[in-house]
Amino acid sequence: MDSLTNHCNGFFDPKLASEAPIMNSTATSDPKVVTGTAGYILEDVPHLTDYCLNLPTYPNPLQDNPAYSVVKQYFVHVDDSVPQKVVVHKDGARGVHFRRAGPRQKVYFEPDEVQAAIVTCGGLCPGLNTVIRELVCGLHHMYGVKKVLGIIGGYRGFYARNTINLTPKSVNDIHKRGGTVLGTSRGGHDTKKIVDSIQDRGINQVYIIGGDGTQRGASAIFEEVRKRGLKVSVVGIPKTIDNDIPVIDKSFGFDTAVEEAQRAINAAHVEAESVENGIGVVKLMGRYSGFIAMYATLASRDVDCCLIPESPFYLEGPGGLFEYIEKRLKENGHMVIVIAEGAGQELVSESVQSMSKQDASGNKLLQDVGLWISQKIKDHFAELKTMPMTLKYIDPTYMIRAIPSNASDNVYCTLLAQSAVHGAMAGYTGYTSGLVNGRQTYIPFYRITERQNHVVITDRMWARLLSSTNQPSFLSVKHVNEEKKGEEPSNQLPDGHCPDDILVKKKISCIHPPGC
Ligand SMILES: Nc1ncnc2c1ncn2[C@@H]1O[C@H](COP(=O)(O)OP(=O)(O)OP(=O)(O)O)[C@@H](O)[C@H]1O
Ligand SMILES: O=P(O)(O)OC[C@H]1O[C@](O)(CO)[C@@H](O)[C@@H]1O
C-alpha cells in the first residue's frame, strides 16, 4: 500500500511528503461561518481544500450510474443548506443552517485512490452493523471504492489490533445481527498513535461511528490530521442509544430500543396487574438523558410513573413518590414505574456509599438505581404494614441495545451512511453526518461535542408525559421558575430537546463576508 496517498502533496510528488504541507489562510480550524441576509447563518464544515492546495477534482461517477442518472437534480446544489429551526416567527432571523448532505458534481478522490477505514467506539446500539454495511456498499457501489478496512475493537484498534478487509460480500447480511462486527471499546484514544496509524496505512477516509465521547475523539483526530497536512477526510457518524447527541433529530437505534423496552414494560404490567397491589419496576438505559424512558413511557401508556435524570424526585412526604404509589395502588390496585439508570443518583449516593468510579472513557459509573428504588419501596410498605404489596423488578438494560435495528432504523442508518460517504468523496472533513429536521446534513464537530442533549422538563414533551401518567412533577412552582430562568430563550425547538442555538454564537467567529 502506498503510504503517501494520504498526504496533500505527496499524492503528486513523493519528495514533498517529508516537507511541511502548504497551508492557506484558513489553516487553523476556526469554525467556518457564513452569514447572509435576514439573519441567515451557515455553520459550515471544513473542506480538504482549506489546507490542501491545488487538489485535483473529478466528475462524480454517480453521473454514469443508471440508478441515479434518472433522478432529477440528483446532485446537491452547492448553496443548499438546512435550517436548524423550522418554526419561525414572521420577524425572526433565519437563524443557523447546516450544509445539506448528498452527492456533489465533483469529487476529490478517484475510486482507486481511496483507502477507507471504519471504526465503532463506545457502547453498543442497534444499527451499528447496518451503518458499517451501508458505508462499505455505498463506497463500493456508488463510487467504485474497493479498499475498505475495518478497525477492530474501537479507537485502540488503530494501533493495537489487526484490521480486516470489508467487502460488500463480507458485510452482506450483518445488518440482521445486533452489536458490531468490528467490536468496540471504551478508553484507548491516543490521538497521535491513531493518526500515525492512519498515515502509515495510507488511509484517506476515516468513518468513526460512536457517541459524544467518540465524536470528541474524532474531532481530535481531525485536528491532528489537519496539522500534519494530510489529505484525509475525517467523518463522524453519531451513535448513541441515550439520544444524548445535540442538534440531530434523534440517533439511530433509538426507535428500536424504545420498541424493545415495550416488551419489558408489558411484562412488568402483566406481573403487576395479576396480584393485589402489584408494582412493576423497569430500569432502562439513560446515563444523563432520559429520552428512552420518556418515549417508552409515552408509547406504552401502561406506565404510572417515569423517573429520569433531568427530573429530580424525592421519596417521603407530601408530593413524594411513596405518597403517589400509595394513591395509585388504592385507585388502581397496581402500578408500573419506569426509571432511567441515571435518575435519582444523588439519592442513591446518600444511602449507599458512593464509589464515584469511572469507566475507561472517564464516564461516571452509576449505582444501580433500579435495585435501590425497589428496596426502598419494599421497605416503605413493610413499615406501613397496612398495605401488603408485591414488587417485581425487571432490568432489560442490555437487551434493548444488543438487538438488530428495526426496519425504520435500518433505512435511517442507510441514509446516514450514504450521506457520510458523499461528503467524504466531495472533500468535506471534520463533520458529523446527521439528520436535522428530517434532512441529512453535515454538522461541524464542535456543534456535536459542545454539550449533551437532555430532556427539557419545562418543555411540552415532558408535560405530555406528566399528563399521560398523572405522576407528580416533584417540582414546586419556585423550581419551575428557576429552571426556566436558567434556560436560553428559545421558541423554535423540536419538542423535548434542549435549546442550543445560542451557545455556539459565543464561540464562533465569522470568516465571511469580510468585516462581518
Ligand atoms: N474527550 C475525548 N477526547 C478524545 N477521545 C475521547 C474523549 N472522550 C471519549 N473519547 C474516546 O471515545 C471513545 C468512546 O467514548 P465513550 O466510551 O464515552 O462512548 P461514547 O462514544 O460517548 O458512546 P456512548 O456513551 O453512547 O456509549 C473511547 O475510546 C474514548 O477513549
Ligand atoms: O456497560 P457499558 O457498556 O459501559 O454501557 C453502559 C452505558 O452505555 C450507555 O448505553 C451509553 O451508550 C449508557 O446508557 C450506559 O450507562
Ligand SMILES: [Mg+2]
Ligand atoms: Mg457517551
